[in-house]
Amino acid sequence: MTKKWNRRDFLKISGTAGLGATLGSCFVSRSAPLNQAPLKTEPIEHLIAPPMDMVRVGYVGIGNQGSGHIRNLLRIEGVEIKAVCDIREERTLWAQKQCQKAGKPKPAAYHKGTEDFKRMCDTEELDLVYNATPWEWHVPISVKAMETGSHAATEVPGAITLEGCWHLVETSEKYKKHCCVMENCNYDRTELMLFHMVRRGVFGELMHAECGYLHDLREYKFGNIYYPLDWRLKYSIKRNADLYPTHGLGPVSQWMDITRGNKFEYLVSMSSPSPSLSLKREAIQRYGKDHPRSNTDYALGDVITTLIKTHKGQSILLVHDTNSPRPYSRKILLQGTKGLARKYPEQKIHIEGLSPRHRWEDLSSYSEKYKHPLLTSLEEKAEGAGHGGMDFIEDYRLIQCLREGKPTDSDVYEGAAISAVVALSEKSIAGNSVPVDFPDFTRGKWKTRTPLGIVTA
Numbered sequence: 001m002t003k004k005w006n007r008r009d010f011l012k013i014s015g016t017a018g019l020g021a022t023l024g025s026c027f028v029s030r031s032a033p034l035n036q037a038p039l040k041t042e043p044i045e046h047l048i049a050p051p052m053d054m055v056r057v058g059y060v061g062i063g064n065q066g067s068g069h070i071r072n073l074l075r076i077e078g079v080e081i082k083a084v085c086d087i088r089e090e091r092t093l094w095a096q097k098q099c100q101k102a103g104k105p106k107p108a109a110y111h112k113g114t115e116d117f118k119r120m121c122d123t124e125e126l127d128l129v130y131n132a133t134p135w136e137w138h139v140p141i142s143v144k145a146m147e148t149g150s151h152a153a154t155e156v157p158g159a160i161t162l163e164g165c166w167h168l169v170e171t172s173e174k175y176k177k178h179c180c181v182m183e184n185c186n187y188d189r190t191e192l193m194l195f196h197m198v199r200r201g202v203f204g205e206l207m208h209a210e211c212g213y214l215h216d217l218r219e220y221k222f223g224n225i226y227y228p229l230d231w232r233l234k235y236s237i238k239r240n241a242d243l244y245p246t247h248g249l250g251p252v253s254q255w256m257d258i259t260r261g262n263k264f265e266y267l268v269s270m271s272s273p274s275p276s277l278s279l280k281r282e283a284i285q286r287y288g289k290d291h292p293r294s295n296t297d298y299a300l301g302d303v304i305t306t307l308i309k310t311h312k313g314q315s316i317l318l319v320h321d322t323n324s325p326r327p328y329s330r331k332i333l334l335q336g337t338k339g340l341a342r343k344y345p346e347q348k349i350h351i352e353g354l355s356p357r358h359r360w361e362d363l364s365s366y367s368e369k370y371k372h373p374l375l376t377s378l379e380e381k382a383e384g385a386g387h388g389g390m391d392f393i394e395d396y397r398l399i400q401c402l403r404e405g406k407p408t409d410s411d412v413y414e415g416a417a418i419s420a421v422v423a424l425s426e427k428s429i430a431g432n433s434v435p436v437d438f439p440d441f442t443r444g445k446w447k448t449r450t451p452l453g454i455v456t457a
């Protein structure tokens with residue numbers, strides 16, 4: 001059954017007394033984003049930090065995704081992994097071995113509990129602290145990194161609360177340190193090509209996009225192999241929200257210049273039945289009906305649908321679907337005044353004047369002409385790296401920007417905007433799909449910030 005919204009739930013989720021003033025009107029008009037105390041820092045147009053020859057890295061969280069990043073960093077010129085940190089000592093030992101096997105110095109290891117990253121940041125001379133830990137650690141690790149003089153890079157989502165998003169923004173501004181929310185799907189082959197085509201005007205004016213994260217994670221949530229600490233399942237028990245918005249929304253944001261000439265205005269979200277039907281069913285099938293897992297209510301609705309309106313009036317349909325039987329998809333549809341393209345289930349395109357009338361063409365017929373220059377230069381090097389090579393390209397670009405002292409492709413404002421969907425969708429769902437405004441993390445700077453160009457390696 002869909003849980004009925006009530007005032008107490010709303011306050012619980014909103015988490016601030018200050019919001020109370022807006023409650024009376026939240027059903028009839030748009031609900032304001034969480035009140036935010038005025039920041040003590042100024043927004044930055046495009047953060048530029050001093051260049052460096054060598055990027056000294058402290059890596060935190062060496063599980064499934066972190067291991068891939070370690071392997072990538074070992075193959076990128078100008079990187080020294082100085083320290084590695086994980087609550088599981090065997091993972092730090094693994095990382096040390098990888099460094100030595102690659103002919104690099106053995107990094108210092110930190111494995112004395114969940115807060116040992118603080119000791120690492122306080123002890124080591126680092127330029128970048130990069131983490132791939134469970135979601136609740138992204139903000140504390142990134143903030144500590146910046147406070148101790150490093151740039152920060154974090155796996156997605158950057159933060160799972162609005163306070164967390166603001167904390168990243170304020171700390172980055174205060175210490176003038178990059179804080180990158182590492183959305184690898186921005187660098188996937190098709191997404192890069194679509195970016196290139198958008199910049200070349202192939203689609204005309206953008207009007208609409210569809211995207212999401214549609215990945216049957218039941219095996220990951222219950223399997224006890226992929227996530228031995230169950231951290232991902234815990235979020236499915238606690239929160240009814242789009243928990244993982246950035247894989248689809250990252251590329252769309254860059255196509256639509258979000259925080260750089262455009263911004264997200266508001267969203268509305270709706271959940272399929274909550275508690276989840278699929279997770280309960282899965283638990284009963286796996287463990288029998290008397291098992292505690294079978295008697296747990298999983299708050300996360302199986303399908304979370306969100307509609308986002310941008311300042312330029314564009315609409316974005318965003319879907320989160322991680323509990324049900326289905327093939328993998330990030331949806332990915334982009335529509336402009338001249339035509340549209342989609343990625344799943346097959347890559348298709350229709351452009352007026354180029355495609356046969358009313359018919360799809362294979363997107364691959366455009367791939368030679370619109371291959372993104374990053375792919376042209378990095379394709380070979382990226383071969384065999386995580387997620388079809390895109391993880392390597394994202395890591396390469398991060399290191400390249402730091403070494404050259406250039407703004408990163410995605411910065412803290414964009415990272416905060418796409419991550420904020422977790423908290424905002426939760427609020428909308430709890431309020432019976434009430435529209436919820438996005439905070440403007442740039443505090444007006446989105447009007448003058450220049451869009452990301454076609455970057456090269």
Ligand SMILES: NC(=O)c1ccc[n+]([C@@H]2O[C@H](COP(=O)([O-])OP(=O)(O)OC[C@H]3O[C@@H](n4cnc5c(N)ncnc54)[C@H](O)[C@@H]3O)[C@@H](O)[C@H]2O)c1
Nearest residue numbers: 061062063064065066085086087088114132133134155156
């Ligand atoms: N971009 C992608 O395609 C992608 C894919 C998978 C995971 N991720 C993200 O990467 C992150 C990690 O996911 P994963 O699948 O690798 O999970 P995981 O559980 O395999 O890895 C997390 C690691 O962090 C360690 N850890 C936990 N708390 C810690 C702490 N306080 N300090 C130090 N180490 C700590 C764990 O021991 C584990 O080794 C998540 O944020 C997830 O969303 C991204």
